[in-house]
Amino acid sequence: MANNFKPISGREFPRFSAIKTFFRLPIADIQHDFDVALFGVPYDGGVSYRPGARFAPTLVREVSSLGRGFHMTRAVSVFDQIRCADVGDCPIVPIDQVQTYEKIESFVSQIAQGGKRFISVGGDHSTTLPVLRALKKKYQQPLNFIHFDAHLDTYPAAWGCEYHHGAFARHAVEEGLVNPKTMLQIGIRGPLASGDDLDFVQKHGIIVKTVDDVREGSLTDFIKTLPKFTGPTYLSFDIDCLDPAYAPGTGTPVPGGLTTYETQRILRALQIDQLVGADIVEVCPPFDSSQITGLAAVDTMFELMCLMAGGRKA
Amino acid sequence: MANNFKPISGREFPRFSAIKTFFRLPIADIQHDFDVALFGVPYDGGVSYRPGARFAPTLVREVSSLGRGFHMTRAVSVFDQIRCADVGDCPIVPIDQVQTYEKIESFVSQIAQGGKRFISVGGDHSTTLPVLRALKKKYQQPLNFIHFDAHLDTYPAAWGCEYHHGAFARHAVEEGLVNPKTMLQIGIRGPLASGDDLDFVQKHGIIVKTVDDVREGSLTDFIKTLPKFTGPTYLSFDIDCLDPAYAPGTGTPVPGGLTTYETQRILRALQIDQLVGADIVEVCPPFDSSQITGLAAVDTMFELMCLMAGGRKA
Amino acid sequence: MANNFKPISGREFPRFSAIKTFFRLPIADIQHDFDVALFGVPYDGGVSYRPGARFAPTLVREVSSLGRGFHMTRAVSVFDQIRCADVGDCPIVPIDQVQTYEKIESFVSQIAQGGKRFISVGGDHSTTLPVLRALKKKYQQPLNFIHFDAHLDTYPAAWGCEYHHGAFARHAVEEGLVNPKTMLQIGIRGPLASGDDLDFVQKHGIIVKTVDDVREGSLTDFIKTLPKFTGPTYLSFDIDCLDPAYAPGTGTPVPGGLTTYETQRILRALQIDQLVGADIVEVCPPFDSSQITGLAAVDTMFELMCLMAGGRKA
Amino acid sequence: MANNFKPISGREFPRFSAIKTFFRLPIADIQHDFDVALFGVPYDGGVSYRPGARFAPTLVREVSSLGRGFHMTRAVSVFDQIRCADVGDCPIVPIDQVQTYEKIESFVSQIAQGGKRFISVGGDHSTTLPVLRALKKKYQQPLNFIHFDAHLDTYPAAWGCEYHHGAFARHAVEEGLVNPKTMLQIGIRGPLASGDDLDFVQKHGIIVKTVDDVREGSLTDFIKTLPKFTGPTYLSFDIDCLDPAYAPGTGTPVPGGLTTYETQRILRALQIDQLVGADIVEVCPPFDSSQITGLAAVDTMFELMCLMAGGRKA
Amino acid sequence: MANNFKPISGREFPRFSAIKTFFRLPIADIQHDFDVALFGVPYDGGVSYRPGARFAPTLVREVSSLGRGFHMTRAVSVFDQIRCADVGDCPIVPIDQVQTYEKIESFVSQIAQGGKRFISVGGDHSTTLPVLRALKKKYQQPLNFIHFDAHLDTYPAAWGCEYHHGAFARHAVEEGLVNPKTMLQIGIRGPLASGDDLDFVQKHGIIVKTVDDVREGSLTDFIKTLPKFTGPTYLSFDIDCLDPAYAPGTGTPVPGGLTTYETQRILRALQIDQLVGADIVEVCPPFDSSQITGLAAVDTMFELMCLMAGGRKA
């Protein structure tokens, strides 16, 4: 069967033209026959500082017009290997997190139950929890979890609310959605609110790679320390793992972060035999005046598609 | 008794210096002895498009450093007439509207029950409803209600949610918080979602002054058509009553709006014997690149203080 | 037959969500059965100062999410009256104006020959010429032409090039595409490069309404002076007819311009029995930091759809 | 003698090209033979809030590339009537107002004593005082003074400093540089710091036209109330006379201001037989994100050149 | 005694709420009993290019709402160890450097004589000189001086003015305020105005660490080369030591600078037994469109508090 899930060519139609879909890919229904669903999750009700990530799917769709398909290091044309499509945005309710969680879980379940993998663009990080709930149901086991972030996101409730964007990783562990022993956090750095903030990851034996760890020796040395991931794996990329110089447009930026080159090298080095889903969250367009945060998200999305192209199917 | 509730003088300490409070006024507890409490309500969970109004109290505090106290038309020094203080921000819970409503109602009740009047800076327009609930309890009658806005805000529920920022005025009427017969809406303009959107105001006999009405003849003629307000009155100023040229930094801007000069003239002309509270809402700093929306809010706040200085006490 | 050409409801799916099409309308092929085609013409190679209008279709699609369908003054739900669809962007070649003109003419011809009307979002004003060429072929007569602009656009060649954005109106007359006797220019103002610049409009008897003319008396009086348009009519709205306060994001802004309220009132007053096509040009997103120019374009697009809803079919 | 003081033509060399001079005019030494010197005064040490006007000459030179020479209402090609040149920037010392005042006075004296008129671009309004001192020496009499501003600028010393930007007009009167009886202030509006702020203008009989005055009836009626100016006259245009919607990029903006159309109409109506100098001050580029304030300055500069073209020589 | 000098908790009151003080700490008078005074010095009259640092205290107060107190590397909760308070802004006179210097010296003397340490947020770098004068009086000896900067700031007078922001370090040495033998400059890079610019540091034996020095080997190796500081030490952090990618919002940026990670690592490695005061200067908010420069300042302020928490008291 011919693969019709190819981007519009930038050499036929200029990249600034056409209705904006992720990577200029076709729009499709979830039921169609393809491999990887790309969608937006425009919910930012869970943030603790700057809202605005609800506009991230729109920004990333626009900037992804600059995306290309051939990975120079991997020597692979990703769109020849997997059929990707833009399935639009997941329904959400801006005022109501409970309803939003139900809608996200249901939307992702449809995709996953249909045997498809996916990459979503948040939204704030509180949206990852219902995604993991859907995947737990599908795979009937806790997932491996690769988590790029400046923050541990294992923090306690805030203002009496459990499900803010800094607590999702704790819930994911506590609900048994992910396996803390095969959970890797990269890009973590301080300051923290208090020393207690480290208790959770220590208690559960989560593998934490701080920026200091990444830069202790050469980058080549660092990536050799990364574990392999076997079985259903989810990857969540909070754009604030990047330094504010590389990703100013985010809700709770932290200085001293990673560069896009470092995250590229790490993403290229990851060995994951079954990457069933991934997300890029916390892109906040109102603070991204030169669109470079959106562009970093696009580049990460490309690396994620390549990771999916390489491994085993969902 | 000496009035110590005076702004820091811009001729002694430059306006760009000092910790930012509204109009460079003293910080005070609600219990202190003064007349008008100024506070922020940094909740924007009720918006339907752009969030960001949570940063409005901070922006307005900063820009209000440019504020001055003598009204040229009224020939009144407002801070000689009423003692105003910055009482900080009302507690809110960003993720949880129910809790937020309770906190706002409680906070406003404390102020109102203590015999003080107030002007708040939102926040989105969904925050006005709990304010009106508190005032209803205090005054034991529906209030007169003056409502500057591009939108009627009498719209139905959205996404299954009743309490979004476009429905508060409907709830205020339905809950008996305001008297529709002494309710005035100014700055209204289309387009609307559908013709039904007008049913509510027509059914309840709310006085609606569209931009067309304001500009039918001279401004001087228009302000003669405004009713007098006797008894407890609340004024809510949605910054989007202004044209986007005058207030770009707002969540749901509508072209064809009022100018700041028009709202100044209308505010100066209003006859209100007992203005018990007021708010300025929907200032959205992330979209206010030159701070002119914040400045329009400051100017409106000044006019509101003057309205309070002129009338009967709370 | 059911009208399926309705926007996604903002009360079901929040306005910031979904793939961005004009007014959240369905994407359709030109051949489908509907009334009015909306499309982008992302070519800005003809500008004399700031480029960037190539991004206007993307910006206008995004901001048109705020669009609504019921016209308060006309009391009409436009999407009940005409079936509108987003047909994507017209093909263009950024480096090559000759090819671009051919592609635009061909694209518009397909639409017009199929009996549809259309509204396009440019692009710079040089793109209007091939549109008029296509319409001339379709209607076999010079069209009536309503032209909102700060500039006459009847200027001579520049840098040896005939087809820059300030000369299209001259070519339209010289090629017999429009009838100068039923050609109306609104919003014109100086300064000009020289006194000769007025020769063309005077020689051809084009009706020129300057900003001074619009503001000589009341706006209500002014709109009474507007002629009626009978027969195939085209309307081209250069966003720079608006004052830079209302439309900062444009390529060659001119102070002293119209307000959005004035253009709304004029557009509502126009009597056109057969509006066969229209465009909105010269929106330049890189200079539209608060998106208010994009919003003015959206509002104008709505008024144009209403003008098409009211008149005779193509 | 041939007039070589013509702008580079935008039809030969695109307006975005070339080294930026005011209106693309030739650079000249003060001693050269021409009529009107254009220069910058990049001093902003006298401001009370936002600095940045030091960059105004650069911004205005850049944006003046959009300038044209034929005045549509006057039907005059200004560069045919007067020979204008860019003479660069007046020397100033950013830290030292005393030295700066000496340098400005000396620089302007050279121009004026050489029989030339001039238009300068500030800088903040404190720079106008030494200009007036130089002109007083040249003309040996107090000048007529036309002063566009939101502020009276007759305020007392601040922070122990007499010569801040809000006091220059008081000093100009007190030093006998201008004649208060033939001094006109336009665009004035409140709020003021206190009621005393009006004492100075009342005591000296300065003609004050507030925004309310301008808009009391029709603009046509208002301009009939303007006095004629006979003898040496200076015009100072503080860009903050304009509303923040029209001039966001200024140091101390005040809502409720004039539109560019209103200032155009007033400038066109002024009858001045001997306009010997003029300035445009308080353009603050760091807050002028869309360059519309710079553009308003360019437009005003054009009107001022036309005023000089019409009247008697220096 | 209970330590009441704790920040408002972000888990009780959202970080975007409340009147903005440094790190959400209490406002206190200088006389109160606490350890470290935080204040602003909003003077930018000494700059040679972009002004605007007068707004830095306001920006840093706002962004410091994101600050947290537990240092991950040091495993210390800084606010448990030292009691910090916001004492407001130091009085200054924007037009008058002489008066400003006196006011700064007096203000700092009060703090230092009272046995407190402090961290200030400038203002431009010319404000550091009077601070050092006050400290010299207090400690009766030249201080050790750690100076992060792109520039040597030992340059000669400019425009006849000695005390511009590029000369303060020279004056500090010449006035005997700091000991050049225990003076360390980090982040220095070219270009310079001339070769003579290096004479001063060479003659006085100041330790200069250029960016080349920092990056000659590994960062871990570099920090081993840093000297220990014994006795009263002052640290001045010019934000332009950072690369423009990390700190775009500054007055005289220089490419090829340090990263925030590098300055973090250096600040963490410094061994200072008695850090009596510190400043962060040259943050210029009007050029910090995404607030990342303000955020870098906040992060540095946190590291400085930790340095103070670790060492001997004032």
Next chain:
Amino acid sequence: MANNFKPISGREFPRFSAIKTFFRLPIADIQHDFDVALFGVPYDGGVSYRPGARFAPTLVREVSSLGRGFHMTRAVSVFDQIRCADVGDCPIVPIDQVQTYEKIESFVSQIAQGGKRFISVGGDHSTTLPVLRALKKKYQQPLNFIHFDAHLDTYPAAWGCEYHHGAFARHAVEEGLVNPKTMLQIGIRGPLASGDDLDFVQKHGIIVKTVDDVREGSLTDFIKTLPKFTGPTYLSFDIDCLDPAYAPGTGTPVPGGLTTYETQRILRALQIDQLVGADIVEVCPPFDSSQITGLAAVDTMFELMCLMAGGRKA
């Protein structure tokens, strides 16, 4: 003969003052007696995504006011060694690439034939081709070519057009203007449109240094791998070789790029005995909100002048 080609001193006239020329150097005619001509090429008609580079010469002239002449590493005062002048902008025709190419070739020929070297500021990268054509005529041999870029620019025609900004390097090789064996590309990184994109450089044996190559070991090691260049050499610096964090203001940014420190070190290490010309292209001011891209261009321009100061004459 005295060298009069010195910049205006920043210690005599503040850097924000004066008409803006490159590095505050004198304006000169091409025929004057000096060494290196600096000029702008404001053409951006060849871009595939964001236009706007036409404004780069203006931005770079403005920001170059911050430029200084003494190179700290080289210990050389560049303006003592070579006489540089601003010769204005090369004529171009915005709509017409054919004419533009002729004008650029002619302009550069005049400079080169007169025995001068030059550094230009584009414009987009399509403008380099006619420059190389002119140099081929002058030197009668293919040049050595050093090409900093994220992209190979050896791509095929797009939209039927050969001469877009991504194809110039291919044409330069195919036309025999440069010698592929002594052609070095630095900063290259993916993704590419397809694997075929690498065929050209492989077939021609062009030396390609990717970002991975630069960062494989230490920077000091990398620069040892750079070849020497003997004979006429041209250097083209596409600002997008830098990472978007360092150069957000460009037309087609690519994450994972070089830092300014890396390009400085590489430029300092290059051994070129006869650098006859150079350009800096693809600076796009409308996307450079904090001017850091312009500043990176200024810094690169300084390094290029130093490279010219060191080597053999044209």
